[in-house]
Amino acid sequence: MTSAAERGRDAGRQPGITVRMNDVAIAFGDLTVLHDVDFEVKPGEFVCLLGPSGCGKSTLLSAIAGFTPISGGHVLCNDEEVAGINQHAGVVFQSTEALFDWLTAEENVAYGPRMRGKGKAESREIAADFLTKVGLAHAMRKFPRELSGGMKQRVQIARVLANEPRLVLMDEPFGALDAQTRHVLQEELVRIWQRTGCSIVFVTHDIDESVILADRIVVMTAGPAAKIKSIYSVDAPRPRSRHDVAELYDQIQHDIRVEVAKSLRNQGVDVEGEAA
Amino acid sequence: MTAPTAALALASSSQRRKKKGGLGSRVLRVAVTWVVSLVVGVAIWWLLSMWLGANVMPSPWATVQALGDLIHRGTLFTSIGASLQRILSGWAIGLVVGTPIGILMGRVRIIRNFLDPYVEILRFIPAIALVTVMVVWFGIGETSKIALIVYTSIFVVVISTTDATMRISNDKVLAARSLGANGVQVLWTVVLPSAVPGIVTGARLAMANSFLTIVSAEMVAARSGLGTLIWTSYTFGRIDWIFAGIVTLGVLGFLCDRILRILAGTLLSRYGVR
Numbered sequence: 001m002t003s004a005a006e007r008g009r010d011a012g013r014q015p016g017i018t019v020r021m022n023d024v025a026i027a028f029g030d031l032t033v034l035h036d037v038d039f040e041v042k043p044g045e046f047v048c049l050l051g052p053s054g055c056g057k058s059t060l061l062s063a064i065a066g067f068t069p070i071s072g073g074h075v076l077c078n079d080e081e082v083a084g085i086n087q088h089a090g091v092v093f094q095s096t097e098a099l100f101d102w103l104t105a106e107e108n109v110a111y112g113p114r115m116r117g118k119g120k121a122e123s124r125e126i127a128a129d130f131l132t133k134v135g136l137a138h139a140m141r142k143f144p145r146e147l148s149g150g151m152k153q154r155v156q157i158a159r160v161l162a163n164e165p166r167l168v169l170m171d172e173p174f175g176a177l178d179a180q181t182r183h184v185l186q187e188e189l190v191r192i193w194q195r196t197g198c199s200i201v202f203v204t205h206d207i208d209e210s211v212i213l214a215d216r217i218v219v220m221t222a223g224p225a226a227k228i229k230s231i232y233s234v235d236a237p238r239p240r241s242r243h244d245v246a247e248l249y250d251q252i253q254h255d256i257r258v259e260v261a262k263s264l265r266n267q268g269v270d271v272e273g274e275a276a
Numbered sequence: 277m278t279a280p281t282a283a284l285a286l287a288s289s290s291q292r293r294k295k296k297g298g299l300g301s302r303v304l305r306v307a308v309t310w311v312v313s314l315v316v317g318v319a320i321w322w323l324l325s326m327w328l329g330a331n332v333m334p335s336p337w338a339t340v341q342a343l344g345d346l347i348h349r350g351t352l353f354t355s356i357g358a359s360l361q362r363i364l365s366g367w368a369i370g371l372v373v374g375t376p377i378g379i380l381m382g383r384v385r386i387i388r389n390f391l392d393p394y395v396e397i398l399r400f401i402p403a404i405a406l407v408t409v410m411v412v413w414f415g416i417g418e419t420s421k422i423a424l425i426v427y428t429s430i431f432v433v434v435i436s437t438t439d440a441t442m443r444i445s446n447d448k449v450l451a452a453r454s455l456g457a458n459g460v461q462v463l464w465t466v467v468l469p470s471a472v473p474g475i476v477t478g479a480r481l482a483m484a485n486s487f488l489t490i491v492s493a494e495m496v497a498a499r500s501g502l503g504t505l506i507w508t509s510y511t512f513g514r515i516d517w518i519f520a521g522i523v524t525l526g527v528l529g530f531l532c533d534r535i536l537r538i539l540a541g542t543l544l545s546r547y548g549v550r
Contacts, residue, residue, distance in 0.1 A: 065450075085453045087454075090454060095445070102469045102472075115452070163456065
């Protein structure tokens with residue numbers, strides 16, 4: 001079995017990047033969202049951030065992207081402190097609002113290469129290439145409003161990949177899709193990731209999704225003032241289903257249940273059992 | 277094909293036909309309603325003119341004759357030309373200046389806070405109140421009228437653009453930034469295109485404002501234009517010419533708005549303008 005970094009080299013692209021979080025804290029005014037966050041994403045690794053709603057996993061992703069300033073600690077990409085927009089990273093948003101409605105799928109995907117100084121013709125070629133890779137060769141001239149939810153998310157993924165980022169950050173990208181489309185896109189994402197060798201940080205609240213996709217799963221505690229509860233490695237060959245890692249699935253489910261119960265108790269809801 | 281599916285296919289195809297016919301008949305219905313509405317309006321106008329007398333309200337036919345008279349004298353088209361030139365130049369300047377101000381106000385909080393009091397106070401001062409001031413500042417020539425149209429256009433464009441800019445999804449801006457766009461590129465390639473529908477709405481309102489303003493401005497200080505035509509007709513006691521001027525204004529305004537709508541809807545449809 002090859003390591004993630006070797007896979008990246010095999011694909012002939014720049015291998016993924018290391019992301020290191022040292023003692024990271026994020027606060028909005030007096031409200032501490034996250035604290036004591038310590039973990040590392042290895043080059044070419046696929047890491048899922050998993051946790052109950054409101055635990056701050058999207059905020060953490062946003063800090064890695066450089067969109068949200070941290071209030072303590074360090075976020076390092078290949079030992080460089082992230083300051084301002086992280087130019088190593090490409091971000092796939094949960095909402096397809098992130099697409100540019102007035103541009104066709106092709107123009108959306110060509111946007112990044114254009115902004116990074118590539119010529120018009122070259123950018124279009126790159127766009128055509130990446131849209132083909134996500135199975136949208138037939139929809140290049142279509143505007144986002146003419147595409148289904150799943151197709152829009154494919155355009156977002158192609159748009160990010162067209163910049164050949166060494167780190168891809170995904171914020172519940174399949175959260176709004178139906179189960180069937182979600183499953184297809186999960187498989188495609190794994191294939192694309194294996195080909196490009198980039199590092200991925202993927203936020204989800206879906207345990208199924210995390211065990212299917214990730215090399216490692218970072219489980220967060222309930223917010224506010226969330227931190228990392230546990231980190232699990234998923235040692236099963238892909239493609240996999242939750243049944244291949246049933247024991248791990250149950251363990252993570254237990255962790256999440258404990259956290260949800262804690263969160264409900266904090267909100268004054270009486271919850272039986274599931275003591276921490 | 278089994279019987280139920282065949283029936284279903286038949287039903288859906290007839291539904292399609294019905295829908296297609298529905299669009300045609302809808303357009304026809306609208307057209308017929310318009311014609312009926314105009315006929316009713318003209319009939320009421322006719323009855324009123326008979327009741328009030330031609331000296332107070334000329335009949336539709338007398339107004340048409342007055343229009344013919346004014347066309348024959350060459351006054352009508354000269355007046356339309358003079359007014360349209362002022363409206364279009366002032367409106368275009370208002371649009372070109374107002375749009376970037378609106379975008380900056382929508383994106384940069386300190387600029388918004390700085391300019392907001394001026395926008396909020398000045399927009400309540402009607403242009404007519406400034407006619408004399410403009411004449412003192414810019415003289416009796418074209419500049420004072422165009423300045424007045426700029427004044428009356430700019431605030432609606434600014435307010436409408438600011439509002440549209442503030443409603444842009446933050447995800448779009450963040451996506452552009454992380455794809456490599458710098459601040460200026462974000463303004464040019466994301467903020468401006470997102471705000472286009474709002475800018476077009478502002479432009480249409482500004483056009484309507486310009487028509488309202490130009491007549492007052494020309495009545496007070498001008499030697500040509502539809503406002504001058506109406507005022508001069510009053511001094512000559514020609515109420516039929518006044519009506520001809522009023523009807524021309526209405527039709528001209530309607531045509532300008534329609535042309536603007538069709539042009540914007542055609543050229544800017546990718547930006548969501550309908």
